Amino acid sequence: MSQAVTLTTDIFIVGSGAAGMSAAVSASASGASVIVADDREVPGGVLRQCVHSGFGLGRYGREMTGPEYSEEEFRHFEQSSAVYFPKCRVISIGSDRTALVSSPDGLRRISFIECILASGCIERPLWSLPVAGTRPEGVYTAGEIQEMIEIGGYDTGDRIFILGSGDIGQIMARRFVQLGKTVIGMAEQKAEPGGMKRNQEECIKAYDIPVILNSTVTEVHGFPHLTGVTLRHLDSGTEELIECDTLITALGLEPDKSLAEGLKTSDGYPEWLHFCGNADFVHEIADSASAQGEKLGRSTAEHILVSRKEV
Ligand SMILES: Cc1cc2nc3c(=O)[nH]c(=O)nc-3n(C[C@H](O)[C@H](O)[C@H](O)COP(=O)(O)OP(=O)(O)OC[C@H]3O[C@@H](n4cnc5c(N)ncnc54)[C@H](O)[C@@H]3O)c2cc1C
Structure with missing residues (x-):
């Protein structure tokens, strides 16, 4: 059986919806290396299927459809130094800070310092x-x-x-x-x-x-x-x-925390594992998921850079 290729990064982000893209943009702008994996080909998550208007008033000051909002977010994501792995399903996240990813080219193991779960939600x-x-x-x-x-x-x-x-x-x-x-x-x-x-x-x-x-x-x-x-x-x-x-x-919707299930102990989730967007709680408005991702991406990157300086 062939061995999984191993890659390393500062921050590994699961999901490239509104939350995952903004987390990736702010984390990479703050100086961290970032890998984002999503099981879909094109970033945007649920935004791409929401063809109605009602998006972006808070973040962009104008009414947009979901795909238009996604395009705006994607422009920043594309210009960032974050590396995007499309059509890659994250199968598991281990307590040794590695993720196993099923990609079109075979299995990949991603070794990371911090992980952000932006995997959205599930419908009952x-x-x-x-x-x-x-x-x-x-x-x-x-x-x-x-x-x-x-x-x-x-x-x-x-x-x-x-x-x-x-x-x-x-x-x-x-x-x-x-x-x-x-x-x-x-x-x-x-x-x-x-x-x-x-x-x-x-x-x-x-x-x-x-x-x-x-x-x-x-x-x-x-x-x-x-x-x-x-x-x-x-x-x-x-x-x-x-x-x-x-x-x-x-x-109704429920945050999808399935990848984190095996990592929870009586003390809660490991300090290196973070949730944002609908994977944390259900955001009615995409602006709110993006804002949360942006803040979390920045603080997670700053934490890594400060720890590095202290060593
Ligand atoms: C029908 C509908 C209408 C809405 N209408 C509005 C509106 O009018 N205005 C507004 O502002 N907001 C609206 N929203 C809310 C807004 O769209 C969401 O809050 C926001 O887009 C959620 O973004 P997210 O990144 O958290 O999740 P998602 O967009 O769900 O992104 C999660 C991504 O993670 C990927 N993923 C999950 N598990 C894995 C895995 N194991 N491996 C790899 N990838 C994985 C998924 O494929 C997906 O691409 C609406 C939402 C819906 C569903």
Whole structure:
């Protein structure tokens, strides 16, 4: 078996979304050597699939789409001395300060002084809920379907039902209507719709999306393709069958700290491991993820340079 090629760097960053790119730019501008790995080919993370406007007002003073915001961040990233490894999935991070990376050219081992996890977040899937029935095609998380449509160029079914009324679900509800699909409704278990006020106005109200409050999906029907779902009204306990060919879930996001799982002890995470962007907590606004990455990149680089001078 061939040995993994070993590379060394001051700071190793996992993820090149808004947070990872800005951390890389500020860390390298502060004098640290930086390697950034991302499993996607092009930097930007979720920004590239968010084709709607609403980005950049705080950071750039103008309204941009996600891809436009990503381009701006990429201009700085590209000009920095940070080294970018695209299509490289970080498989593990060890307590000996090395990361194992699966790259198109084989395995790489990265040896680092400090590591920044900017790996984004994960969406809670439908199957995390007690939902009975089949496991058919046609069930997607909102982020998954957004990436499939906006980056992959795929189509979906025509009769869409959405479970959960978070921001991504609302944004996708609007997008489906724009694409000529029928959004039958959006079920929300709470008594109020979720998400930001802006999205409630611009996506739900403006596009007449029916929101069915105090309700949830309890069963999925059809195989191999989805044909419908059972909707339970939580206040009355009654159930109805909704016929649909696509079910989208917008059940919330969780920071993706999976790479750090084995590193946590009773004292917490090692002092050389840092989190930023959605891997730390879910940022509703990209500006906030970028600002956090920028600050963390700078302070991490300064810490390394000060320690070096002291030796
Ligand atoms: C649908 C949606 C709409 C939004 N709308 C707005 C809006 O209107 N205005 C606004 O300001 N903000 C909006 N946001 C929020 C903003 O886009 C995010 O907060 C921000 O982009 C998160 O950046 P990040 O770098 O933390 O994570 P991400 O963009 O998720 O980047 C993480 C990167 O890490 C990579 N990665 C993960 N694990 C690994 C691994 N093991 N190995 C290698 N690479 C890995 C991923 O592929 C990804 O490229 C929206 C977000 C979504 C999802």
